Amino acid sequence: MEVAGKGQVPAARGRRVFNREYLIFLAFIAPNFLLFIIFTYWPLVYQGYLSLVHWDMISPVKRFVGLENYAYLFSDPDFHRVMFNTLYFTVAVLVGSLALGLALALLLNQRLRGRNFARTVVFAPVILSGAAVGLVWAYIFDPNYGLMRTILGWFGLPPIDWLGSPAWAMPAVIIVYLWKNLGYSAMIYLAGLQNIPAELYEAARVDGAGRWQQFLHVTLPQLSPVTFFLIVTTIISSVQAFDIISVMTDGGPVGATTTLIWYMYEQGFRAFRAGIAAASGMLMFIILLVVTLVQVGWLQRKVYYE
Amino acid sequence: MRGEAVESTVQSGTAGRSVLLDLLTHRMFRVWLYLAMALTVLVFIVPMYWMLTASVKTLGEIYTFPPQWVPTSFRWANYSEAWRSAPFGRFYINTVIVTFFGVALEVVNACLTAYALAYIRFPGKNFVFIALLATLMIPLQVTILPNYLTIASLGWLNTYQGIVLPGASVAFTTFLLRQHFMTLPKEVMEAAIIEGAGHLRRLVSIVLPLSKPMLVTITLISVVAKWNDYLWPLIVTNKVEMRVLSIGIKYLFDTEGANQWGVIMAGTVFVVIPVLALFIWAQRYIISGLTAGALKG
Numbered sequence A: 001m002e003v004a005g006k007g008q009v010p011a012a013r014g015r016r017v018f019n020r021e022y023l024i025f026l027a028f029i030a031p032n033f034l035l036f037i038i039f040t041y042w043p044l045v046y047q048g049y050l051s052l053v054h055w056d057m058i059s060p061v062k063r064f065v066g067l068e069n070y071a072y073l074f075s076d077p078d079f080h081r082v083m084f085n086t087l088y089f090t091v092a093v094l095v096g097s098l099a100l101g102l103a104l105a106l107l108l109n110q111r112l113r114g115r116n117f118a119r120t121v122v123f124a125p126v127i128l129s130g131a132a133v134g135l136v137w138a139y140i141f142d143p144n145y146g147l148m149r150t151i152l153g154w155f156g157l158p159p160i161d162w163l164g165s166p167a168w169a170m171p172a173v174i175i176v177y178l179w180k181n182l183g184y185s186a187m188i189y190l191a192g193l194q195n196i197p198a199e200l201y202e203a204a205r206v207d208g209a210g211r212w213q214q215f216l217h218v219t220l221p222q223l224s225p226v227t228f229f230l231i232v233t234t235i236i237s238s239v240q241a242f243d244i245i246s247v248m249t250d251g252g253p254v255g256a257t258t259t260l261i262w263y264m265y266e267q268g269f270r271a272f273r274a275g276i277a278a279a280s281g282m283l284m285f286i287i288l289l290v291v292t293l294v295q296v297g298w299l300q301r302k303v304y305y306e
Numbered sequence B: 001m002r003g004e005a006v007e008s009t010v011q012s013g014t015a016g017r018s019v020l021l022d023l024l025t026h027r028m029f030r031v032w033l034y035l036a037m038a039l040t041v042l043v044f045i046v047p048m049y050w051m052l053t054a055s056v057k058t059l060g061e062i063y064t065f066p067p068q069w070v071p072t073s074f075r076w077a078n079y080s081e082a083w084r085s086a087p088f089g090r091f092y093i094n095t096v097i098v099t100f101f102g103v104a105l106e107v108v109n110a111c112l113t114a115y116a117l118a119y120i121r122f123p124g125k126n127f128v129f130i131a132l133l134a135t136l137m138i139p140l141q142v143t144i145l146p147n148y149l150t151i152a153s154l155g156w157l158n159t160y161q162g163i164v165l166p167g168a169s170v171a172f173t174t175f176l177l178r179q180h181f182m183t184l185p186k187e188v189m190e191a192a193i194i195e196g197a198g199h200l201r202r203l204v205s206i207v208l209p210l211s212k213p214m215l216v217t218i219t220l221i222s223v224v225a226k227w228n229d230y231l232w233p234l235i236v237t238n239k240v241e242m243r244v245l246s247i248g249i250k251y252l253f254d255t256e257g258a259n260q261w262g263v264i265m266a267g268t269v270f271v272v273i274p275v276l277a278l279f280i281w282a283q284r285y286i287i288s289g290l291t292a293g294a295l296k297g
Helices: A011-050 A068-075 A077-108 A115-127 A130-140 A147-154 A166-194 A198-206 A211-239 A243-248 A260-269 A274-305 B002-011 B016-054 B077-085 B088-119 B125-137 B140-153 B160-167 B171-182 B186-195 B199-210 B212-228 B231-236 B245-256 B261-291
Strands: none
Touching: A011 A274, A011 B088, A011 B125, A011 B140, A011 B160, A068 A077, A068 A274, A077 A115, A077 A166, A077 A211, A077 A260, A077 B016, A115 A166, A115 B016, A115 B261, A130 A147, A130 A166, A130 A243, A130 B016, A130 B245, A130 B261, A147 B016, A166 A211, A166 A243, A166 B016, A166 B261, A198 A211, A211 A274, A243 B231, A243 B245, A260 A274, A260 B140, A260 B231, A274 B125, A274 B140, B016 B261, B077 B088, B077 B245, B077 B261, B088 B125, B088 B160, B088 B171, B088 B199, B088 B212, B088 B245, B088 B261, B125 B171, B140 B160, B140 B231, B160 B231, B171 B212, B186 B199, B199 B212, B212 B245, B212 B261, B231 B245, B245 B261
16 A cells, blocks of 8 residues: 555665654654553553552552552441442443433434424533532532422422432432433434334334334344443443532542542542552452453454354 | 324224324324423423522522522622632633643644554554553543652642643544544545655645544544543642632632532533533534444444
């Protein structure tokens, strides 16, 4: 494709051109990869090391303690609570964004007047600042003067002290996260729905399938790659959810909304326990690694069978 | 849709009465769909409406129950009060600087790497590509502690470069651009090669002009991400004058206390309005970019 490949060029010159090409390649990727090495790969290695030491982030001495930090995490009931909270948040967000996202996509895929406006409105929160969204909802959840109290009142329900109660703080954070991010899964499902060939539905109708059967036997199976993609991306992004929690609950009350990332932040930047923070950071990385590997494995299988 | 319903009943050979019934249930179904859509729009629009109206409510209007749906007295002073309680002018300048340089670096980096991966010969290209994709598993969030230590040891805490540089290389944007470059027609490129144009000239005068929509898309996604970024700027800054908007409103919330909802909502409007305006102006590009990859992956 290039000069060197044309054959009229003498071999020696060809090689020189080749080597120059390699150098140009390296020069082109250098800025990106320099940053990746300094701010992505090296920190991971360094964090792996930090997870094996005791260090208060000030003293010059980092005492090597082997796997003690990990042992501490696995035996600490507070950390079990953190893992439970992380699982609670992730599973609720996952189920919510898949089920409601699909429902919204099905609705906004109908030929309805004003659906473009509805799509815009549903997607808009995705691009808004999580901190701003969190504050707006903190106001809505205000137990005395918040809008949520009015809405509960319509159904005859008593007011709830959402952010002040350990039982309700997590559901509140989940509601806000879903409200902000639902537009994303809805738009992805919508694109998936529009990619399903119309002939499949026609064939199903000829076979006498009703709306519900068409949904079960055409729509859902055809959407399964999209669903898989959403499962992976939703897990990866919900594990990193920080701004909403920071603004709304600060990890509380009494640790009720302390997820893994909040715990890492707290241990590192408030308690100055670098080893513990690094070890929980490594656990987060392992979660992302496993999720990604499952995705890669699944994609390869798909390619293989096709 | 109505035509389809009639057709299907005619096909299955049912009597006229059933056609009428079918039409009626079809009508009912449409009514339900419209109701569901209206409810959806309300769920998503009311919180934003609530933010906007509260930002001009007086304390008296905020502290009434049941709440006031339509504000009667527009208290614009909430805005000036928010602006005075926290240095929002400074937050704006910081956010604009950080967003501008962050986006510029990210897009230039992505263009160069994507071009190299798509067009320049190199023996270990697959390895480079995998090394690029692997960074998707290591978001900045996971390594904030060691990255903080790096920035601190460089003396870059409370500096723009400290906020910008760790986020200036993004694998996702690079990947999207590379996928796009692969779809460009080969012939145009061959003409340039015959003319003897170097790689940089080919990138700037051929590949980039052909990729304008994609460039707009990745730029917009990057703008939104940098503007809203929270955790990293929170960690590498501790001086109020170096804070960005997203952290600034948290600062406003902490200083005003949770009672001054009018002032706090005015502050959130400061943060949200520029991005919302950008979204309304260019939503097509933003949505296509954020949903890209889902159907190809």
